[in-house]
Amino acid sequence: MRLTGRQPMRAGVLAAVMIATLAGLAASGAQALASPGRAPRKPPASRPVALLTGITASHLRGYDQLVFHFAAAVPAHPRARYVTQVPAGAAGHFATVSGVTLEVSFARATGRGSAGQGTYGPQQRTFSLPGVIEVVTAADKGGTVTFAVGLARRERVRIAVLARLREVAIDVPTPYRTALARVFFVNTKAVFGTAVTSPVERPVPAPATPRAALQRLFAGPTQPEAGRSLQFVSSGATGFRLTYADGVAGVYLLGSCNSGGSTTNVTTEIIPTVRQFGWVRSVKIYDPSGRTEHPSGPGNSIPRCLQPLEDKVIATQIRGQVILALLGLGALGILIGLALGIGCIVAGLRARDIVITPAAFVAERVAAHPVGVGQFGPDSAWPLYPLRQIRADLRKIEAERRTRYGKLWHWPGPPLIRFIFFPVSGAAVLCLAVAGLTMLGLEWLFAAVTWACAAIVLLVFGAVLAVLTGVERLWHRVIRTEASCPRCYHVTARPAYRCPRCARLHRDIRPGRLGLLMRRCECGALLPTMVMRAAWRLEAVCQRCEEPLRPGSAAVRDVRIPIFGDTSAGKTRFMYAALDNLTATAGAAGIPLIFPDQESEQQATLALELIRSGKDTIKTSVTLPTALSCRIGKGASMTLVHMFDAAGEAYRSAEMYDSLGFLDNGHGLVYVLDPFSIGSVRDQLAGQAAAEIAVAHAAAGDPETAYGEVVSRLRDSGIAAGSQRLAVVVSKTDLLRRCGLDLPAESEAVAGWLSESGVHNLVLSARREFAEVRYFTVASLATDRAVAGHEPGEPLGWLLAAQGVRLTSGRDSAAPGPRVPHTRLAGDAEFAGPDQTETAKAQP
Amino acid sequence: MRIPITFVLFRLTAGLLTILILAAFGLGLSGRGPLAGLHGWTISGQNWLHINTGVRLP
Secondary structure: OOOOOOHHHHHHHHHHHHHHHHHHHHHHHHHHHHOOOOOOOOOOOOOOOEEEEEEEEEEEOOEEEEEEEEEOOOOOOOEEEEEOOEEOOOOOOEEOOOOEEEEEEEEOEEOEOOOOOEOOOOOEEEOOOOOEEEEEEEEEEOOEEEEEEEEOOOOOOEEEEEOOOOEEEEEEEOOOOEEEEEEEEEEEEEEOOEEEEEEEEEEEEOOOOHHHHHHHHHHOOOHHHHHOOEEOOOOOEEEEEEEEEOOEEEEEEEEOOOOOOOOOOHHHHHHHHHHOOOOOOEEEEEOOOOOOOOOOOOOOEOOHHHOOOHHHHHHHHHHHHHHHHHHHHHHHHHHHHHHHHHHHHHHHHHOOOOOOOHHHHHHHHHHHOOOOOOEOOOOOEOOOHHHOHHHHHHHHHHHHHHHHHHHHOOOOOOHHHHHHOHHHHHHHHHHHHHHHHHHHHHHHHHHHHHHHHHHHHHHHHHHHHHHHHHHHHHHHHHHOEOEEOOOOOOEEOOOEEEOOOOOOEEOOOOOEOOEOOEEEEOOOOEEEOOHHHHHHHOEEEOOOOOOEOOOOOOOOEEEEEEEEEOOOOOHHHHHHHHHHHHHHHHHHHOOOEEOOOHHHHHHHHHHHHHHHHOOOOOOOOOOOOOOEEEEEOOHHHOEEEEEEEOOHHHHOOOOOHHHOHHHOOOOOEEEEEOHHHOHHHHHHHOOOOHHHHHHHOOOOOOHHHHHHHHHHHHHHOOOOHHHOEEEEEEOOHHHHHHOOOOOOOOHHHHHHHHHHOOOHHHHHHHHHHOOEEEEEEOOOOOHHHOOOOOOOHHHHHHHHHHOOOOOOOOOOOOOOOOOOOOOOOHHHHHHHOOOOOOOOEOOO | OOOOHHHHHHHHHHHHHHHHHHHHHHHHHOOOOOOHHHHHHHHHHHHHHHHHHOOOOO
16 A cells, blocks of 8 residues: 555554554453453442342243342343353352253342341242242352352243342243142151151143152242241252153152151152152152162162161151051041941931921921911921921931940940050040041031032022012012902902812912922922912912902902992892893903803803893892902903992991991992982882883982992091092983983983982082092893993993903993002012011901 | 922932042042042152051052
8 A cells, every 4th residue: 555645644643543442452451351251341330239138039921020129229230141050159069950040140239238147038949930940049259149040941031120129120931831730848847756748839831740840849848838847858969860661750869869867858759749640650769879779660769878777767667557557547437437427317317207397397487486366377388498407407417426426435344444455445445536526527518518508509599589579579560460259358469278189278378488389288289389370270268268269369350349239229130231241242352251160150140141031130138249250351461350249238237337348449339320219210200100110129218328328338448439430320221211211321411310310419429539430321131132322331341441451342441541549458568578478467 | 297309309419419529539539530639648648658657558
């Protein structure tokens, strides 16, 4: 290269720079030689020394995190690398760890305080983690702390310096599934002075292998486990090498081998740790020289260096014989206990005298809750097993256990004999004690299982009970179901039912402690529990008079219509004619109308024959009437209609005044008024139609009297007439017509005619007393001869329409009036409580 | 007096479940069944017995 004129000056500057650079390199060369390899950067002299205060490790999602905690400062450039050995403090010594070795070092850091004491805990610590096995302090000198970290697998680790937290975190990825392996450590809490091992679990890479389990064994227990007296007895071994062949695991110990003659050594831990894997049939343990006592053969083998001393062997043998004897006695006691325990359970369950029969259950219930005046006793049916019998069974089993176990302690002979033969009697005592504990344990287990079953059953029971009760209440409220007695007129939401086999009465058929869907009568007959189901399968009877109710009572809508009026007013004829008209109307509309019981059917047959033949009705008996019932409709709209027809004398007789209970629970009233009993009408017809007047058999009394009696009775009984409909029926319209008096058909017109005819007090009172009043003029004739506009079915159709009973008869029934409020009955209150009450309140 | 069949069924169920639990416990000690984790107790017991008595159970 050639130089120009300015080049000599540039060359001089370049030479000066090179000399300076060489001088700098020479100055730093001494330090480079003192720390061969890639030494950590030298921190500035002003940086303080980091003091290690703790080491923690935890498993996070996908990796284990090993954290070194520092105080004062944090090492700026920590180093981690995989090595085969980590030099320890002394020359030629190495820190050994289980698994893959990771060397971690921190420059300008220390783990010792000013007095030389350790500042971060033990020098070796084990972790129950899938990746990090243990951390061992290798060296702490010259301002550098070095650790050997044992890892399960060689993974690419990541180091993070968290300056603000003064922590150094090393993340060890664990990208593998894990399984649990058991590791057996010696438990220094001896049992009867003998050695015992206790297993702990470690997460290892799946599948778990003997090698992984042994790695965790040689890492020792964790600090909490050490606190529970677990320790690793190494017998001088520092590691192992493992081979497998045909189900035989060969464990070659590394390091040294010396058990000091103790019966508890490293084999105590190795054998169960390796044998936990089912495919390992035997374990051969070799000393560091590769020797063992029985290298071939089926059993386990240990090296001579781990054989216990002779005296210890003898002591162990003696102790072993004692232990074997005790174990034998214990095993015998367990067998005796199992046999006797099973016998107690079987005998307890087979005993007949402890069965809680329905009669016994009723007696218990009555004793606990005495039956008050006006109440009925509990029903006589079998209670559910979990609610009562379970306690009797377990008590009987307990009694059997006490009796049978007590007999075992009745020994023959005087106590002196037992004292002389103390070893025998002592063994027997031990055996019986174990037998007693076994019996107790078996009894408790059976009781726990029984109660658990009962709890499950009762949970399901409670849920189903709530549903069934809710369904029944809903049905009752929506459909407005009731049961009314056709004889004593008692109305209840829930009648009694007669057992078809023994005729015993069941007064509270609701689901409950006597059965959920079915209950078993004392006679053994199965009965349905809900009113909705029992109504069609059992005979319902009145809670008060115990007379049969109409089939379907309390499961369908129940409508009661009393028909009242003066003597000879034409009530019975009107009822028959109305029934005939209703039958024809329902038949034409395709609505089923049947008579649900034989009594009603016979009465209706006679009535319909009579009304269709045009004959006169006979005088109604003065005795209290039995309802004439019919069932209209089907499905949810099915309705039981009861019509009550009492003789007119009943409304005048003071003795029978209180017996007219059917008036109290009516859903609408029909007042039949004989127009021939009105004085002005009689005066008007006098001398004109004597024959018709004679045929009419005019009612003798004042038409307002019978009405007044009924209204007074309703008022006296506290019945809200203001919520009821009243149909005022002017009967015998056909006879009036023949007399030349043609009555109007419209309600208001009829009311006006009545007022003009002198019964204005009745008209005014009816409007004041009742929710709605409608006036009808009726010719009580058969349907085929009915006078247009005076059909006898119209009043009933109007009243039934108010109860939601749809009939296509007449113009008013198609358009129901205001719905009359559903009266709340005494039986309704029993639906309010969530629990079954065993007594049914009688009607006052 | 005839005891309801539900009583008999309940008692039989409780008895069968008790037997099943005992069987599961026994199988578990031998390393089988749903309670196979109890096998560790057996191994500990065997090891303890072997260490202290020299008896080696199969």
